[in-house]
Ligand code: PRP
């Protein structure tokens with residue numbers, strides 16, 4: 001699903017610009033993650049939660065299941081703070097994957113997730129879905145640890161990445177701010193926004 005909102009388009013344009021500083025890149029990525037979290041969580045189940053107002057009893061709502069955020073390191077970490085603004089009690093898993101510059105395939109260097117994955121709604125975050133290799137590997141690891149209900153949230157993706165992720169994990173909905181046309185010879189998204197991890201962590205060049 002494309003999250004097409006004027007504020008999302010405007011903030012994503014700032015992320016794409018080569019002139020955007022590391023400080024602004026961080027700020028905009030956090031803001032985008034907060035905005036997108038509303039759509040990504042729209043169909044989370046709730047259950048009745050009775051409270052007493054100062055005036056009378058009220059049958060309110062609470063989330064039915066715990067939420068686990070699962071950022072793909074490094075760049076996915078940049079989306080966590082923004083989502084926690086509206087889901088402050090979510091647990092956070094860490095999935096360490098790095099793409100080989102030669103093969104463009106990811107290799108795993110770290111995985112740590114809470115024990116309650118099977119009972120949780122899991123939101124995998126990564127700004128970029130390029131070849132799809134990292135997203136597929138992350139979700140495969142999460143399922144092997146018991147996760148059953150998983151959403152994938154990114155900022156920019158492209159047709160090859162969508163096709164690979166949907167083929168490997170057809171049960172996982174994809175939420176994105178944009179679908180760009182293609183990959184270049186280094187498997188970067190065109191026009192994309194460059195290397196998201198390097199831009200967020202200030203390790204460009
Ligand atoms: C980038 C990005 C994704 C992955 C996308 O991470 O953040 O995780 O590449 O590419 P794919 O869809 O082709 O797998 P990278 O491996 O460069 O690591 P980094 O975030 O640590 O820079």
Ligand code: URA
Pocket residue numbers: 075128130187188189190192193194195196197
């Ligand atoms: N990883 C990125 O950070 N950007 C791309 O365009 C592709 C992979």
